[in-house]
Amino acid sequence: MDFSNVRVLHNIDVDFVKGKIYGIVGENGAGKSTLMKILSGFLQPTEGEIYFEGKKVFLNPLKAKALGIILIPQELNLVENLRVFENVFLGDEITKGIFLSKKEMIKETKKLIEHLNLSINPNIFVSQLSPAQKQMVEIIKAISKKVKVLIMDEPTSSLTDKEVSKLFQVTYEMQRQGVTVIFISHRLKEVRQIAEELIVLRDGRKVFQGKAQELTEKEIAELMVGRKIYEMFPEKANPNQEVILQVKNLYTADKRVKGASFELRKGEILGFYGLIGSGRTELMEALLGIRKIRSGEILLFGKRYEPKTPINAKKAGIVYLPEDRKAAGIIPFEVFKNTTLMSLEKHSNFLLNIKSELDTFRRYERDFEIKLRTPWQLINTLSGGNQQKVIISKLVETGAKIFIFDEPTRGVDVGAKQKIYEIIYQLIKKYNSSFIVISSDLPEIIGLCNRVYVMRNGEIVAELKDKDLNEKELIYYAIGVKEVNAY
Amino acid sequence: MLINVKTFISKYMIVLVLIGLVTLSGIISPAFLKPRNILNIFWQTSYMGIIAIGITFVMIAGGIDLSVGSQLALLGAFAVVISNKLSDQLHSTFVVISLTYIIAALLGLSMGFLITKGRIPAFIATLGGMAIYRSLVLHFANGGVYVSFSRSFSGLGMKFIVGLPLPMLIFVIYAIIMHVMLEKTKFGRYVFAVGANELAAIYSAVNINFVRITTYVISSISVATSAVLLSSMMGSVSSSSTGVGFELDAIAAAVIGGTSLSGGKGSIFGTFFGALILGVINNMLVMLNVAVYLQSLVKGLIIIIAVLLQNINVSKS
Numbered sequence: 001m002d003f004s005n006v007r008v009l010h011n012i013d014v015d016f017v018k019g020k021i022y023g024i025v026g027e028n029g030a031g032k033s034t035l036m037k038i039l040s041g042f043l044q045p046t047e048g049e050i051y052f053e054g055k056k057v058f059l060n061p062l063k064a065k066a067l068g069i070i071l072i073p074q075e076l077n078l079v080e081n082l083r084v085f086e087n088v089f090l091g092d093e094i095t096k097g098i099f100l101s102k103k104e105m106i107k108e109t110k111k112l113i114e115h116l117n118l119s120i121n122p123n124i125f126v127s128q129l130s131p132a133q134k135q136m137v138e139i140i141k142a143i144s145k146k147v148k149v150l151i152m153d154e155p156t157s158s159l160t161d162k163e164v165s166k167l168f169q170v171t172y173e174m175q176r177q178g179v180t181v182i183f184i185s186h187r188l189k190e191v192r193q194i195a196e197e198l199i200v201l202r203d204g205r206k207v208f209q210g211k212a213q214e215l216t217e218k219e220i221a222e223l224m225v226g227r228k229i230y231e232m233f234p235e236k237a238n239p240n241q242e243v244i245l246q247v248k249n250l251y252t253a254d255k256r257v258k259g260a261s262f263e264l265r266k267g268e269i270l271g272f273y274g275l276i277g278s279g280r281t282e283l284m285e286a287l288l289g290i291r292k293i294r295s296g297e298i299l300l301f302g303k304r305y306e307p308k309t310p311i312n313a314k315k316a317g318i319v320y321l322p323e324d325r326k327a328a329g330i331i332p333f334e335v336f337k338n339t340t341l342m343s344l345e346k347h348s349n350f351l352l353n354i355k356s357e358l359d360t361f362r363r364y365e366r367d368f369e370i371k372l373r374t375p376w377q378l379i380n381t382l383s384g385g386n387q388q389k390v391i392i393s394k395l396v397e398t399g400a401k402i403f404i405f406d407e408p409t410r411g412v413d414v415g416a417k418q419k420i421y422e423i424i425y426q427l428i429k430k431y432n433s434s435f436i437v438i439s440s441d442l443p444e445i446i447g448l449c450n451r452v453y454v455m456r457n458g459e460i461v462a463e464l465k466d467k468d469l470n471e472k473e474l475i476y477y478a479i480g481v482k483e484v485n486a487y
Numbered sequence: 488m489l490i491n492v493k494t495f496i497s498k499y500m501i502v503l504v505l506i507g508l509v510t511l512s513g514i515i516s517p518a519f520l521k522p523r524n525i526l527n528i529f530w531q532t533s534y535m536g537i538i539a540i541g542i543t544f545v546m547i548a549g550g551i552d553l554s555v556g557s558q559l560a561l562l563g564a565f566a567v568v569i570s571n572k573l574s575d576q577l578h579s580t581f582v583v584i585s586l587t588y589i590i591a592a593l594l595g596l597s598m599g600f601l602i603t604k605g606r607i608p609a610f611i612a613t614l615g616g617m618a619i620y621r622s623l624v625l626h627f628a629n630g631g632v633y634v635s636f637s638r639s640f641s642g643l644g645m646k647f648i649v650g651l652p653l654p655m656l657i658f659v660i661y662a663i664i665m666h667v668m669l670e671k672t673k674f675g676r677y678v679f680a681v682g683a684n685e686l687a688a689i690y691s692a693v694n695i696n697f698v699r700i701t702t703y704v705i706s707s708i709s710v711a712t713s714a715v716l717l718s719s720m721m722g723s724v725s726s727s728s729t730g731v732g733f734e735l736d737a738i739a740a741a742v743i744g745g746t747s748l749s750g751g752k753g754s755i756f757g758t759f760f761g762a763l764i765l766g767v768i769n770n771m772l773v774m775l776n777v778a779v780y781l782q783s784l785v786k787g788l789i790i791i792i793a794v795l796l797q798n799i800n801v802s803k804s
Contacts, residue, residue: 288690322690331684333680333751341680342692350672352676
């Protein structure tokens with residue numbers, strides 16, 4: 001499977017047997033989601049074949065659905081403003097003539113609910129259900145369509161323990177009825193518990209398939225980790241010892257961050273690692289004044305810092321490169337206007353001096369090797385890497401002292417990636433700037449950062465550096481095989 | 488070279504369209520090209536055009552202002568009533584104008600606060616404003632007309648400077664000032680940024696609430712300018728008909744001029760010529776004796792075709 005010129009999956013051979021429960025594990029980007037999208041027809045493989053019930057098939061989403069292969073994505077696909085039964089029969093409504101037969105649909109939904117030994121009112125709005133109940137509605141929706149293979153992507157990530165065991169009961173019930181269940185999860189404990197057979201993916205390859213009970217959680221985690229290439233990074237410099245940012249026991253109002261404490265030194269590249277939803281981005285948003293802080297203290301250059309908006313953060317010398325470039329990074333107008341947007345006062349003396357703006361942009365165009373036809377081009381017409389360089393130029397132009405980069409090289413080609421690292425090193429050398437880098441890219445975070453904090457469920461669970469800063473440790477703490485270290 | 492010609496044409500397309508329309512009108516009805524008629528079109532367009540300039544700011548920042556028509560009547564009525572209460576002297580007129588601007592700024596400010604801090608969609612908030620303002624105007628005149636008894640006030644709207652009507656001059660000068668404000672100031676740049684990608688603007692430390700509120704203040708100030716000029720020229724404000732449909736004409740002028748309803752795109756240059764195009768079409772329809780009830784149909788078609796042409800241009804590039 002090729003994915004924007006990067007091979008995501010390599011030669012995977014898997015047999016799924018009827019009525020068996022499978023668990024698939026792997027770190028972020030190991031290829032789990034890609035594999036599942038292929039099986040449910042949302043992506044087409046560049047090589048290889050899929051056989052279903054002995055026959056070779058070419059899948060698209062509709063075909064897969066017709067065959068009974070159903071994917072329940074991590075972000076559930078329910079319409080919140082519709083009732084349970086309406087969701088179950090969405091797109092497949094039972095009709096009488098030209099009218100919907102509400103009665104019939106409610107009756108059928110009730111039957112399915114009883115069939116799974118659940119108690120959900122089919123007439124209630126989905127928005128009123130708990131996350132677990134919503135998960136159940138997805139399953140009911142699946143079995144209303146004669147499911148043969150049910151794929152669940154991270155079904156337990158928003159469930160409580162009690163809700164998880166309910167989900168497991170339903171899963172066993174489905175198995176009894178001959179459904180093959182594929183269960184994708186980061187939570188090794190749960191996977192071991194529910195799955196009979198375990199598949200471990202690493203870098204798009206299948207590295208293990210066998211009885212789940214045969215392995216301990218630790219052994220599974222070890223399988224998920226592998227050696228990778230690190231040639232892009234030079235020797236790490238020793239940062240200054242001066243602490244410039246100190247966060248003490250920080251809680252956000254929405255509790256996505258719970259009691260985070262850390263410090264950042266001058267000239268340091270500090271990493272934050274964690275699984276999706278671990279609270280890394282949320283912690284940074286709190287530092288930026290976008291997410292409400294409930295308690296805790298932040299000291300910036302020894303002084304109390306209480307950000308209310310990104311305007312405060314910018315004034316204090318903290319700027320942020322967002323994770324989602326298209327939604328939160330680029331402003332779809334002329335390229336050079338992006339570069340100067342955060343420092344217009346330099347070019348404005350009541351009226352803007354466009355020429356001086358263009359001069360500033362040209363400097364970055366040369367230094368950052370931004371490739372374009374003209375500065376008047378719209379930024380959305382540039383490649384991902386060049387867009388990222390422009391956004392970075394906007395941040396650098398503010399003269400900030402602390403740069404927070406959230407997944408700075410995601411969706412960026414290798415050349416631009418190298419250039420972005422170079423920019424970081426240059427800024428440290430020239431201005432002694434400090435960097436906080438959030439990254440899910442293990443080689444990147446290990447190769448780039450002086451120290452790395454690992455987050456899990458909103459808490460910082462470990463601080464890793466020197467020889468402890470390796471893939472094994474990062475993943476162990478991120479998925480919870482290793483508990484809190486006393487950092 | 489070819490690219491330059493292309494960008495030149497797409498930039499000044501709207502001027503070419505206007506010239507084409509004027510030529511066409513001249514061929515169909517030679518009376519159209521009489522200087523007197525051209526001046527009249529310009530003059531009559533000024534009232535709506537000034538409002539369209541304000542609404543362009545609102546729309547580029549991603550909002551909409553449906554209240555401008557009713558607001559025109561309200562502010563006009565306010566100006567007439569105040570001028571009647573004061574002595575009939577020139578300095579009273581200055582007081583009237585200042586008070587009208589203050590009220591307008593307050594209206595724009597409160598609308599802006601409702602939309603940003605109150606999180607009411609702009610469409611709904613200004614729709615409410617449209618109903619409220621009209622209702623107030625109707626109520627205090629009991630459905631009738633506000634008549635000005637002040638000569639110094641009503642003299643204002645009929646003033647000519649170097650042979651040109653004052654409203655037209657103000658329309659042109661206002662357009663130039665607002666063009667500079669939009670294209671050459673920090674604030675103008677922020678207006679584009681907020682409309683083009685609000686989230687990115689927030690992360691870039693742009694004070695988006697300030698920017699959006701200010702655009703509504705600008706819209707109301709523009710309406711006040713138009714209200715003073717219109718009510719003094721007419722010497723009266725009709726509570727039931729003054730300003731009716733202005734919001735649609737103003738939005739149409741902006742849209743014809745290339746302003747995007749979803750924000751982030753537009754220019755005062757475009758709106759200025761968009762307004763003139765609407766004015767020429769209106770005049771043409773009258774001169775050609777098109778049935779009164781069919782005139783809106785033609786206007787509607789022009790607007791739809793204008794946007795269609797822009798979409799075709801976009802998908803090509």
